[in-house]
Amino acid sequence: MYGVTQEQLDKIDELIVSDLIGVGVHSVIVVDVAGNVIAEHDNGTTNIEVHAFAALAAGNFAAVDAMAQLVGEQEFSLHFHKGEDESIHFSKINDDILLITVFGNDVSLGFLRLKTAEVIDKIKEMWQTTEY
Amino acid sequence: MGFVNVKKQEVLVKLVYYGPGRGGKTTNLDYINNKFKERIKTDMVSIKTHGDRTLFFDFLPVDIGKIKGFDIKIQLYTVPGQVKYNATRKLVLKGVDGLVFVADSQVEMREKNISSFNQMKENLVSMNKDITKIPLVLQYNKIDLGEQGVPLLGFDTMEADLNSELKVPSFEASAVTGYNVVNTLKKAISLTMVSFKQELL
Numbered sequence: 286m287y288g289v290t291q292e293q294l295d296k297i298d299e300l301i302v303s304d305l306i307g308v309g310v311h312s313v314i315v316v317d318v319a320g321n322v323i324a325e326h327d328n329g330t331t332n333i334e335v336h337a338f339a340a341l342a343a344g345n346f347a348a349v350d351a352m353a354q355l356v357g358e359q360e361f362s363l364h365f366h367k368g369e370d371e372s373i374h375f376s377k378i379n380d381d382i383l384l385i386t387v388f389g390n391d392v393s394l395g396f397l398r399l400k401t402a403e404v405i406d407k408i409k410e411m412w413q414t415t416e417y
Numbered sequence: 418m419g420f421v422n423v424k425k426q427e428v429l430v431k432l433v434y435y436g437p438g439r440g441g442k443t444t445n446l447d448y449i450n451n452k453f454k455e456r457i458k459t460d461m462v463s464i465k466t467h468g469d470r471t472l473f474f475d476f477l478p479v480d481i482g483k484i485k486g487f488d489i490k491i492q493l494y495t496v497p498g499q500v501k502y503n504a505t506r507k508l509v510l511k512g513v514d515g516l517v518f519v520a521d522s523q524v525e526m527r528e529k530n531i532s533s534f535n536q537m538k539e540n541l542v543s544m545n546k547d548i549t550k551i552p553l554v555l556q557y558n559k560i561d562l563g564e565q566g567v568p569l570l571g572f573d574t575m576e577a578d579l580n581s582e583l584k585v586p587s588f589e590a591s592a593v594t595g596y597n598v599v600n601t602l603k604k605a606i607s608l609t610m611v612s613f614k615q616e617l618l
């Protein structure tokens with residue numbers, strides 16, 4: 286088992302709220318590759334079963350990653366599913382954790398990618414796990 | 418690997434049901450889902466084929482209460498048992514904290530049980546996991562078929578085939594009637610929590 290410090294969790298929450306929810310993203314989940322939810326936030330308008338979502342997201346990401354290797358790619362850097370009203374964007378923070386955002390048509394993909402890239406850099410910098 | 422969230426005071430634990438195709442892994446989760454409806458806040462997620470075979474996994478989160486002030490959330494998964502899905506099984510095993518191996522007690526399933534068990538060991542090795550360290554419970558399922566005259570392997574044979582080296586807890590069970598389904602789960606949880614408590618102390 287592993288964990289991270291309260292300070293890190295606070296900082297991650299802060300980043301998600303200010304840099305992602307604050308710019309119009311509907312829902313954000315940080316999940317590890319095992320499917321465990323590390324942090325989650327939404328803007329109050331969505332109602333996602335977060336643990337089920339995380340399990341599926343981690344599985345989906347892992348499956349797409351495995352497909353990338355089969356076609357000779359290291360990884361597909363962009364995983365994006367476009368819906369009529371809601372879209373889902375997946376990105377890797379590091380080998381162990383993923384950032385998943387759910388957003389509507391009012392947020393452009395380009396802007397979202399910019400924002401997630403910034404948040405990812407900041408989380409990556411401070412991410413340090415402790416084994417229990 | 419379980420995640421300990423100090424901020425939310427919760428521990429997330431991943432328990433995976435592994436075993437040969439049609440052995441009864443999904444049926445175990447169905448039974449648990451029905452039995453503990455009040456403790457399970459979300460619907461079971463099943464990614465399956467039209468024929469009801471597991472295609473990717475089943476997922477069922479169960480809250481079991483508090484240990485040392487932490488809310489313990491057990492996240493149950495099944496792997497797809499069909500031989501061709503080993504790549505998918507490995508994905509589901511990522512970060513596993515504890516395992517239940519569901520074997521099929523029917524005589525004709527003997528080889529399939531053994532090869533599935535051996536592949537599970539290989540898969541764990543490929544992920545740098547040590548089978549002797551990971552909490553594991555064996556379940557010899559479909560014991561109810563004996564009453565209908567179906568030839569069964571019997572406890573001693575299954576122990577000799579699957580449990581002669583590891584000597585982990587094992588249960589005869591019937592996922593359809595529910596016999597020993599909860600005992601299997603409880604044992605797997607308690608083994609996993611023992612290793613958690615040791616790690617946390």
Ligand SMILES: Nc1nc2c(ncn2[C@@H]2O[C@H](COP(=O)(O)OP(=O)(O)OP(=O)(O)O)[C@@H](O)[C@H]2O)c(=O)[nH]1
Nearest residue numbers: 438439440441442443444471497498559591592593
């Ligand atoms: N008689 C009897 N049948 C069972 C039992 N457990 C499962 N079955 C039946 O066996 C079949 C396969 O069960 P599943 O739970 O779908 O098997 P599985 O291990 O999830 O199979 P895969 O998803 O292909 O890996 C179903 O028809 C179940 O009803 C049992 O204890 N007794």
Ligand SMILES: [Mg+2]
Nearest residue numbers: 442443470471
């Ligand atoms: Mg199944």
